[in-house]
Amino acid sequence: MKPGPILSPGTRLVIASHNAGKVREIGDLLAPFGIDVVSAGTLGLAEPEETGATFAANAELKARAACDASGLPALADDSGLAVDVLGGDPGIYSARWAGPDRDFALAMDKVHQAMGRAGGGDTNARFVCALALARPDGACDIFEGTVEGDIVWPPRGDKGFGYDPIFRPKGRTITFAEMEPQAKHAISHRADAFAKLVAACSGKAR
Numbered sequence: 027m028k029p030g031p032i033l034s035p036g037t038r039l040v041i042a043s044h045n046a047g048k049v050r051e052i053g054d055l056l057a058p059f060g061i062d063v064v065s066a067g068t069l070g071l072a073e074p075e076e077t078g079a080t081f082a083a084n085a086e087l088k089a090r091a092a093c094d095a096s097g098l099p100a101l102a103d104d105s106g107l108a109v110d111v112l113g114g115d116p117g118i119y120s121a122r123w124a125g126p127d128r129d130f131a132l133a134m135d136k137v138h139q140a141m142g143r144a145g146g147g148d149t150n151a152r153f154v155c156a157l158a159l160a161r162p163d164g165a166c167d168i169f170e171g172t173v174e175g176d177i178v179w180p181p182r183g184d185k186g187f188g189y190d191p192i193f194r195p196k197g198r199t200i201t202f203a204e205m206e207p208q209a210k211h212a213i214s215h216r217a218d219a220f221a222k223l224v225a226a227c228s229g230k231a232r
């Protein structure tokens with residue numbers, strides 16, 4: 027039997043983010059399914075501490091907090107860079123490696139130094155994005171997207187953000203920061219996770 031959509035048309039969905047750009051983008055993406063989005067910021071909801079051990083756990087924690095506080099279904103995301111030779115670091119600590127000043131030149135240098143200490147050679151890494159959709163009945167669906175790549179040094183390009191200048195997706199010759207935004211968005215971890223969410227909204231997959 028074909029599964030039904032996870033959110034029915036007319037649903038009001040809280041986006042557990044205080045980032046207006048992110049909320050607008052998600053709203054545009056879900057509008058064709060008749061889903062109306064409102065941000066956690068607009069509702070005055072507090073942001074919980076990210077104490078989970080995985081991307082999925084942190085996304086679920088944020089979605090669950092927004093759902094419980096509002097009584098509405100809520101969507102949250104968590105993302106970062108996982109480097110194989112570093113055992114998945116910086117992982118859920120990707121933002122924290124940049125320090126209080128959000129200095130990603132520093133964070134990228136930390137990755138480079140740590141890889142050097144680990145012996146070099148293995149440059150495999152991936153960006154991961156976990157989306158969690160929490161519902162008032164207690165259910166929570168997770169949609170995880172990834173993009174595989176290699177860590178390169180020195181950093182190259184100035185188009186992206188975060189760790190983009192040291193991440194070269196597999197099969198490409200340029201880093202995420204050297205790509206046009208549309209080219210990155212077509213293959214990114216976020217695009218992968220959202221494609222899975224959108225498929226579930228249209229009842230194509232669960």
Ligand code: IMP
Pocket residue numbers: 103104105106107120121153186187188189190202214
């Ligand atoms: P958050 O999920 O918005 O908290 O992001 C976590 C951190 O992961 C960001 O601050 C970035 O450092 C890193 N990150 C997540 N996605 C990307 C990306 O597409 N490019 C570069 N860095 C990213």
